[in-house]
Amino acid sequence: MPKMKTNKAAARRFKITATGKVLRKQSGTRHINEWMAPKVKRNLRGWTELDKDVKQHILEMFPYRKYLR
Secondary structure (H helix, E strand, C coil), rough: CCCCCCCHHHHHEEEECCCCCCCECCCCCCCCCCCCCCCHHCCCCCEEEEHHHHHHHHHCCCCCCCCCC
């Protein structure tokens, strides 16, 4: 049986932590940011946890993930 493939689009967009959380980047940071206050842009930096109802669907795209919680 051939190896299962990881979904590469999902691998670029999501990170899985050691405790099993799925992280994603904040949206709304690509363009038209001129009007945004610096505080708003600063708060959109970094990673945020994915909703639990979508989490299982995303984890199915990583067949060889290290953490299975």
